[in-house]
Amino acid sequence: MAKYTAMTGNTAAYNGAALCRPDLIAAYPITPQSSVVEGLAGLVYGGKLDSNFVQVESEHSAMSVVQGAAAAGGRVFTATSAQGLALMYEPYFRMSTLRIPMVMAIATREMTSPETIWSGQQDAMSVREAGWIQMFCESNQEILDMIIQAYAIAENKKVMLPVNVCYDGFYSSHLIEGIQLPEQAEVDAFLPRHDEYAYLDPAHPAALDPLTPGELMMKYRKKHLEAMQEAKAVIEETDAAFAAHFGRNYGGLIEEYKTEDADVVLLTVGGMSGTGKDAVDAAREKGIKAGLIKIRFIRPFPAERIAKALAGKKAFAVVDRSVSFGWNCGPMYMETKAALADADEKYCSFSAIGGLGGADISFEYLLGCIEKLEAKKDQPGKRDTVWLMD
Amino acid sequence: MIEIRLHGRGGQGVVKASHIVVRAAVAGGTYGQFIPFFGVERKGSPVFGFLRLSHTPIRRKTQIYHPDILMIFDDSLISLPAAYEGLKEGGMVIINTVKDIEELNIPEQAGDVALVNATGISEELFGRNMPNTSMLGALAKVTDLVSKEDLFNEIAAAFGEKNRTAAQKAYDSVKIIKKEAE
Numbered sequence: 406m407a408k409y410t411a412m413t414g415n416t417a418a419y420n421g422a423a424l425c426r427p428d429l430i431a432a433y434p435i436t437p438q439s440s441v442v443e444g445l446a447g448l449v450y451g452g453k454l455d456s457n458f459v460q461v462e463s464e465h466s467a468m469s470v471v472q473g474a475a476a477a478g479g480r481v482f483t484a485t486s487a488q489g490l491a492l493m494y495e496p497y498f499r500m501s502t503l504r505i506p507m508v509m510a511i512a513t514r515e516m517t518s519p520e521t522i523w524s525g526q527q528d529a530m531s532v533r534e535a536g537w538i539q540m541f542c543e544s545n546q547e548i549l550d551m552i553i554q555a556y557a558i559a560e561n562k563k564v565m566l567p568v569n570v571c572y573d574g575f576y577s578s579h580l581i582e583g584i585q586l587p588e589q590a591e592v593d594a595f596l597p598r599h600d601e602y603a604y605l606d607p608a609h610p611a612a613l614d615p616l617t618p619g620e621l622m623m624k625y626r627k628k629h630l631e632a633m634q635e636a637k638a639v640i641e642e643t644d645a646a647f648a649a650h651f652g653r654n655y656g657g658l659i660e661e662y663k664t665e666d667a668d669v670v671l672l673t674v675g676g677m678s679g680t681g682k683d684a685v686d687a688a689r690e691k692g693i694k695a696g697l698i699k700i701r702f703i704r705p706f707p708a709e710r711i712a713k714a715l716a717g718k719k720a721f722a723v724v725d726r727s728v729s730f731g732w733n734c735g736p737m738y739m740e741t742k743a744a745l746a747d748a749d750e751k752y753c754s755f756s757a758i759g760g761l762g763g764a765d766i767s768f769e770y771l772l773g774c775i776e777k778l779e780a781k782k783d784q785p786g787k788r789d790t791v792w793l794m795d
Numbered sequence: 796m797i798e799i800r801l802h803g804r805g806g807q808g809v810v811k812a813s814h815i816v817v818r819a820a821v822a823g824g825t826y827g828q829f830i831p832f833f834g835v836e837r838k839g840s841p842v843f844g845f846l847r848l849s850h851t852p853i854r855r856k857t858q859i860y861h862p863d864i865l866m867i868f869d870d871s872l873i874s875l876p877a878a879y880e881g882l883k884e885g886g887m888v889i890i891n892t893v894k895d896i897e898e899l900n901i902p903e904q905a906g907d908v909a910l911v912n913a914t915g916i917s918e919e920l921f922g923r924n925m926p927n928t929s930m931l932g933a934l935a936k937v938t939d940l941v942s943k944e945d946l947f948n949e950i951a952a953a954f955g956e957k958n959r960t961a962a963q964k965a966y967d968s969v970k971i972i973k974k975e976a977e
Contacts, residue, residue, distance in 0.1 A: 679853075
């Protein structure tokens with residue numbers, strides 16, 4: 406029987422990781438992720454989790470250590486935020502391009518400068534071309550559940566890619582709420598171990614990752630891109646399988662909320678989605694046919710499902726907690742427009758940017774976006790970027 | 796859904812008290828959520844946090860601008876404009892103080908005001924100013940969104956029986972001043 410208990414987002418993350426029985430954990434604490442590392446160290450050194458915990462002196466080392474352990478066949482876990490992610494970029498990129506499965510949690514944080522330690526999604530968004538699968542969570546339950554799902558996705562033979570489970574720094578990492586904590590036996594039944602994969606073994610010496618000439622390199626990249634597309638079906642199947650085991654599911658690549666008869670749709674990423682759903686309900690009480698699409702996975706980008714969900718709608722806004730420096734808008738807005746391809750001019754749409762550096766994405770801001778869409782819904786075209794601030 | 800904004804000073808246990816309330820709500824089978832506001836706090840600097848209690852799932856993950864209840868852990872904080880800002884019409888103020896209500900600049904829209912000497916109770920029991928569990932005792936008196944039993948059990952589980960005593964003393968001694976009918 407699962408236990409209903411109160412946990413912060415970081416506590417949910419480390420309990421989720423522990424339930425997946427990692428062979429090795431290497432991590433370096435950084436705000437706002439620190440209590441994930443402290444929690445796992447406590448479980449290992451307290452004798453409650455049979456795993457190897459490696460204390461490292463930097464995030465570059467953390468990723469390098471888990472990479473070695475994963476190459477030797479281990480199930481591994483780490484977590485980071487912002488500047489820590491930046492510091493591990495070199496082995497981070499190599500992890501995905503070696504096609505080694507693992508799971509890393511990111512308690513997302515704004516990138517400096519100006520100097521900041523607070524919430525924002527710029528860190529994870531900025532590495533979305535580094536070959537990892539990346540997904541964002543709305544609730545603490547989703548954090549725990551998605552770490553478990555992420556191992557199943559990462560280790561699927563059609564995928565074989567590392568996965569980032571991202572959640573908002575502070576607004577989720579330090580938010581406490583009730584969640585269902587599954588039993589170990591339930592997770593074991595859902596997440597079996599794989600021993601059929603090739604791995605490094607001192608008894609049978611072999612080299613990993615020799616210098617690889619361009620033609621062969623291109624074949625690797627092509628397969629990596631294909632695996633990322635294959636992952637779309639695996640993500641949906643894993644969510645369905647998870648529902649059969651645990652009675653909870655999240656919609657796979659995206660979640661649609663009251664979109665069926667909607668004229669205007671808000672697209673959201675991460676914890677703001679819950680606030681957005683409240684705004685949708687409030688807008689409907691005012692007679693506005695509003696709906697919401699929660700973009701759960703940003704890599705692979707759910708282009709087909711978003712295009713389908715927006716088909717026949719009049720207007721949409723994408724709320725980003727990060728920026729695209731090259732496009733004067735949020736990154737998920739650009740990608741949503743790209744997903745609509747030639748159809749995008751039929752819609753009234755705008756990019757909304759909010760919540761940078763710990764700023765709040767309030768209910769009023771999101772309701773304001775919906776009302777603006779409602780007012781302009783019959784006049785197609787791209788509007789100026791809206792900054793959600795006073 | 797009831798929204799509670801907490802104001803205190805770094806080191807007064809605002810975050811830990813709020814975690815206890817959420818745990819008590821969860822233990823009672825209802826819903827609770829707390830988001831701490833993190834500034835650049837040090838011991839003694841103003842801190843605040845956002846607590847929600849509900850009989851239905853809580854989805855929004857935002858700060859609280861129009862609280863139903865204000866919990867003020869230190870009456871010196873009322874000199875800051877942020878303390879009473881946005882209190883709902885008829886909203887309640889629970890404040891740790893030995894002052895009379897006339898000295899507290901209670902805003903016009905406030906409803907009932909609960910005065911509790913949480914600092915005095917904690918100094919008597921622990922020898923230092925740790926008002927958080929006494930503040931929870933006062934909260935138990937004025938709200939039924941968490942049961943007193945669940946709340947006091949969580950207090951004892953987190954901080955021991957002496958803190959249950961502190962909460963009970965506050966529960967018994969909190970002075971509730973009803974809004975005068977106009």
